[in-house]
Amino acid sequence: MVDAPKAWSGAPLGRGGTRFYEGLGLLGGVILAVMTLAVFVQVLMRFMGLAGIDGIDEVPRYLFVWLVMIGAAAAMHRAEHTRLEYFEQRFGPRGQAALTVLTNGIGTLLFLSLIRTSFVLVPNSQFQTSAGLGLPLGYVYAAVPVGALLILLPMAWRLIAALRALWPRPS
C-alpha cells in the first residue's frame, strides 16, 4: 500500500528553498574539500622534509564545526536525519500531523535556544584567539547560530504545513 503524500513531507520552502539548500550541500562539499586539502598538505610537507605551516592543523578542526552545521541544514531540508518512524506510522494522518507539530515544535525550541545563547557566546569568544592562526574564536562559534537558523527554517516549514493539515483554512 502506498501512503498518500503528506502536506508536510514535500520539499520545504518551495523551489527556491530546494535550490538554496542544494547549494548549501555543495558548500558543505567545498568545506570538506578544503579540510581534506589542509590535512593532506601537512602530510605532503612532512614527507618533503619541509617545515609545517603554523596553525594549519586548526583549519580543518574549525571548518569541521561549519561543515557539521551546513551539512546538517542541507540534510534537514532533505529529511535525511535518522529518526524512528515505526511508531509514527502506526497513527493515522491526523495523528502523524500532530506528532510532526510536536517534534518539530520542540526541535524548533532547541535551535531557538542555541541562537539565543549564541548572542552571549559569539561576542565573548571573539575576544579569544586560536593559538596557531590567531583567529578570533567568534568566527568558529558563529557556525552555531547561523547553522541553527538554517536548520530551523525547514523544520518551521514542516511545523506550519502540519498545522495547516490539522486545521485547514475554511474555503
Next chain:
Amino acid sequence: MAETLLIVFVIFVVLGMPIGIALGVGALAAATLYPALNPIIIPTRFVGLLSDSFLLLAAPLFILAGNLAARGGVARAIIDLATVLVGRFRGGLAYVNIVDSMIFGGISGSAVADVSALGTFLIPQMVRKGYDKDFATILTISTAIMAPIVPPSIVAVVYAWMADESVAAIFAGGYLPGLLVGIGMAVPTFIIAKKRNYPKEPPPTRAQFMTALKNALPAIMIPAIIMGGILIGWFTPTEAAAVAVVYALVVPPIFYRELSWRDMPGIFADSARLSGVIGLIIGLVGAFGWVLTYSKFPFRVAEAIQSVAPTWWLFLLLVIFLYIFLGTFLTPTEIILVTVPVLLPGAQALGIHPIHFGMVCVIASAVGHITPPVGLCLFLGMAISGLPMEKLIRPLLPFLAAIVVVLILVAFVPETVLFIPRLLGFVQ
C-alpha cells in the same frame, strides 16, 4: 537530572524526532529544569567537542573516501578478483559476495556503501545464475556488516575518540573478528548452497587470475595505504583518511574510468550531508554526556551493573542484548555515542580491556544494520531486490544466528580482538 534527560530523549526518539535533535532537547530540558545547569552549556560543548579533536576529522574524511571509492568502479574490480579466488566452489557467487564485502569493507568503512556498491551488481547477477532472490539479498546485506568491523571503520573511530583509546589498536583489533564474521557467514552459505545445488563458476585460468589481480590492485591499495600508513607510523588516522581521499580521487578514475568530474559535486555534497547528520549527533551528545557525567550517572550505572552482572562475561552478555535491542531503532554510531560514556566505566571496573569492549560494541551495534524495523542495509536490500520485508525475515535468521555466535565468541575470548593489537605492540 540524568533521569529527566534520558526520559525526554527516549520519549522524543519514540515520537519520531531525529536522534541528534532528541539528544539536544534532552539536554535543554535538564538545563531548563535544574538551575545548576545553564543552556549555554549546549553550544559550548558542541563547538568544543567538534573543534578540539583532530582524530574526529577522520570520520568525514573516511566517509568521503568511501563514497568516492564506491562510485569509482572499485566494486566491479573487487567482484572480479573474488570470483577468481572463490567462485569455483558450489554456490561460488555466494562466497564471492562474502569475500567482496570483506575487501570492500576495508575500503569504504560503511555497511550502507557496501550494500549499494556491491548489491546492485551482485544481487541481479546471482539471480540470473539461478540463486534465489531472497538468499542473494539477505547474503548481501548480512555480509555488509563486516564493513564497520574491519578497518577503516567509522564507528570504531567514534568509539576510540569517546573512549580516548588508540584508533590504530581498535583498527588492528577488527581484523580477526571481521574474518570470523566472514567464516560465520560461510557456514549457512555452504549448507544452503549444497541443499539447493547452486552453481559453480568455471575455475579461472592462470591468465584470468593474473588479470583480475592486476585490475583489483589499484582498489586494494586503498586499505593497504590506510592501515599500512597508520601501522608504520607514517600517518595519523585522520591523515590516512585524507591520503585515501586523494588516492580515491586520482587513481581509481584513471584505471576504471567510471567516475567523471561531473559526479564530483554530488559525491562531495552527499558526504557533507552525511557528515552533518553524524556531526550534529556528536556535537549534541557533548551536552547530553556532560549532564550525565555531572549527575554521576555513569558511575551509578557502573555500580548497578556490578550488582546485577558481577562478572565480566555476564556484563558483556547484557551489553550484547542491549545493543541488539537498541540496534532495532538506532544506527551503530548513535548507539556508541549514547551508551559508551555510560557503560565504559562499568566495563573497566570489571577489568574488561577497552579495546576488547570497543570491538564487542562495534560488532553488536552493527547487527542493527540488518534487523527490522529500521535496519538501513535491510531497506537498501529491499530497494535493490524489490522484495518486501516479510519475505526477507525467514532467510535472514540463519545469518543473524551466525553473527550472534561469532559475537559471543568474540566477547568471551578477548584474544580474538587483542591478539593482533598485542602482536603489533598497541596493547600490553
